[in-house]
Amino acid sequence: MSTDPTTKSLHAFRSLYGREPEILVRAPGRVNLIGDHVDYAGGMVMPIAIELQTVIALARQDGRSTTGSRFHSVDLERTETIDLGTPVPALPRDSKGSFVNYVIGPIEQIRSKGHVIPAMDMTIASSIPMGGGLSSSAALEVGVILAMRTLLGAPSNPLEIALEAQQAEHDHAGTPCGIMDMYVSAAARSGHASLIDCRTNELRHVKMPDEEDAIVLITDTTVRHTLNDGAYSRRREACEKALESMGGSYLSEATVDAIEVSALSDEVARRARHVVEETERVRRFARALERKDLEEAGALMFESHESLASLYEVSCPELDLLVNVAEGWRGKGVHGSRMTGGGFGGCTVTLCRPDAVDGITHAFEKAFEEAFARKPVFHVSRAAAGASILEPEGSASPKV
Numbered sequence: 001m002s003t004d005p006t007t008k009s010l011h012a013f014r015s016l017y018g019r020e021p022e023i024l025v026r027a028p029g030r031v032n033l034i035g036d037h038v039d040y041a042g043g044m045v046m047p048i049a050i051e052l053q054t055v056i057a058l059a060r061q062d063g064r065s066t067t068g069s070r071f072h073s074v075d076l077e078r079t080e081t082i083d084l085g086t087p088v089p090a091l092p093r094d095s096k097g098s099f100v101n102y103v104i105g106p107i108e109q110i111r112s113k114g115h116v117i118p119a120m121d122m123t124i125a126s127s128i129p130m131g132g133g134l135s136s137s138a139a140l141e142v143g144v145i146l147a148m149r150t151l152l153g154a155p156s157n158p159l160e161i162a163l164e165a166q167q168a169e170h171d172h173a174g175t176p177c178g179i180m181d182m183y184v185s186a187a188a189r190s191g192h193a194s195l196i197d198c199r200t201n202e203l204r205h206v207k208m209p210d211e212e213d214a215i216v217l218i219t220d221t222t223v224r225h226t227l228n229d230g231a232y233s234r235r236r237e238a239c240e241k242a243l244e245s246m247g248g249s250y251l252s253e254a255t256v257d258a259i260e261v262s263a264l265s266d267e268v269a270r271r272a273r274h275v276v277e278e279t280e281r282v283r284r285f286a287r288a289l290e291r292k293d294l295e296e297a298g299a300l301m302f303e304s305h306e307s308l309a310s311l312y313e314v315s316c317p318e319l320d321l322l323v324n325v326a327e328g329w330r331g332k333g334v335h336g337s338r339m340t341g342g343g344f345g346g347c348t349v350t351l352c353r354p355d356a357v358d359g360i361t362h363a364f365e366k367a368f369e370e371a372f373a374r375k376p377v378f379h380v381s382r383a384a385a386g387a388s389i390l391e392p393e394g395s396a397s398p399k400v
C-alpha cells in the first residue's frame with residue numbers, strides 16, 4: 001500500500017464512504033530550529049514546516065438525515081461516529097477514541113464563530129509520527145480548520161486558522177500550548193523558516209541556507225512524551241510565577257540582571273533565565289542565517305540545547321546523547337544540533353552539510369544503539385509550505 005498520505009486519505013474516503021470527497025487539504029508538521037519553551041512567555045521562535053504532512057479528505061453527508069458524522073484515522077485504523085448537532089465537549093483523554101478531540105476541537109471553534117456545522121464524513125492520513133514532537137496534533141487541527149472553512153465557504157487567513165487551532169488544543173486536547181506549532185503549519189513559506197514574535201504574532205519569512213551548504217536532519221529518539229502529563233503545565237506555571245513577581249507584560253522582555261537580583265526561587269529563576277536568553281538567541285540565529293553565517297547559527301543551536309537541558313530541564317538522556325555526538329562532528333559537517341519541541345523525548349534537529357549526512361546518521365545510530373539497544377529514526381526535510389488545498393490528484397490549488 002502507498003505510504004503517501006494523500007493517496008491513503010483519498011483511498012480510505014472512497015472505500016469507506018463510497019464517494020469522492022468535496023475537499024482535500026494538506027497541513028505540514030514542523031520542526032523548530034531554535035526557540036523552545038518561549039512561545040507561551042512571549043518569546044521569539046523559528047520553526048520550519050516539514051515535508052511530513054497530514055492529509056484530510058472531507059465531504060458533507062448530503063441527502064442523509066444522519067446524526068452521526070464519521071471521522072476515520074487511517075493511521076489509527078479507527079472510525080468514530082459523533083453527533084455534531086449540538087456542541088461536543090472533550091472526550092476523556094485516555095479513551096480509545098480520544099483522537100477525535102483533535103478534530104472536534106477545531107470544529108467547535110468554527111461553530112463558535114456562528115457557523116452551522118453540517119453532518120460530514122472525514123478521513124485523516126498522515127506521515128507525521130504521533131507524539132514525536134513534530135506536531136502531528138497541530139497539523140491535524142490546522143488541516144481540519146482549513147478543510148472545514150473551505151467546505152463552508154468561510155475562508156480565513158493563516159493567523160486566524162492558527163489561533164483557532166491553538167484554542168482547540170487548549171479546550172479539547174487539554175494542552176495549554178503556545179501558537180508556534182499551529183502558526184508555522186498554517187503560514188510557512190517553502191524554502192523559508194518562520195521567525196515568529198509570540199508577543200505580537202508577527203511572522204517574518206527568513207530564507208533557509210542553500211541546500212548544498214545546509215540541510216535539516218531530524219533524529220527521532222522514539223521516546224514518546226506526553227505533554228499533558230503535567231511537566232509542561234508546571235514549566236508554564238513557573239514562567240507565570242516569574243512574570244507575576246518581576247512585573248512587565250512578557251517574561252521574554254525581562255533581563256538576566258533583573259532575574260539575578262529578584263526574589264525568585266532558584267528553580268523559577270533558572271526557568272526565567274532560559275526564556276530571556278533563548279529569545280535573544282533566536283534573534284541572533286535569524287541574523288546569522290540572513291548573513292549566511294552557519295558557524296554562528298550552529299553555535300547558537302548548541303547553546304540552546306544546553307539551556308533546555310540544564311536551566312529548563314526538559315531534555316532526556318537520549319536527546320543529550322545525540323547532541324553530544326553531533327558536537328563531535330562540529331567542523332566536520334555539523335553546523336549545530338539541539339533537542340527540539342516540548343522535550344522529554346521526541347527529536348533533535350541538526351543543521352548539517354548534505355555530504356556529511358550519511359556519516360552523521362551512522363555515528364548517531366552507532367552511539368544510540370550502544371547506549372539504548374535500539375535505533376533512532378531519521379528524517380531529512382526541506383522547509384515546506386504551510387497548509388494548502390489539494391486537488392484530488394494531489395496538486396496544490398490556490399482556491400483560498
Ligand code: ADP
Nearest residue numbers: 073075099126130131132133134135136137140
Ligand atoms: P505531537 O503533536 O508531537 O505529534 P501530541 O501528543 O501533541 O504529539 O499529539 C498526538 C495526538 O494527536 C495523537 O495521540 C492523536 O490523538 C492525534 N493525532 C495526530 N495525528 C493523527 C492522525 N493522523 N490520526 C489520528 N489522530 C492523530
Ligand code: MG
Nearest residue numbers: 135136137138
Ligand atoms: Mg502536539
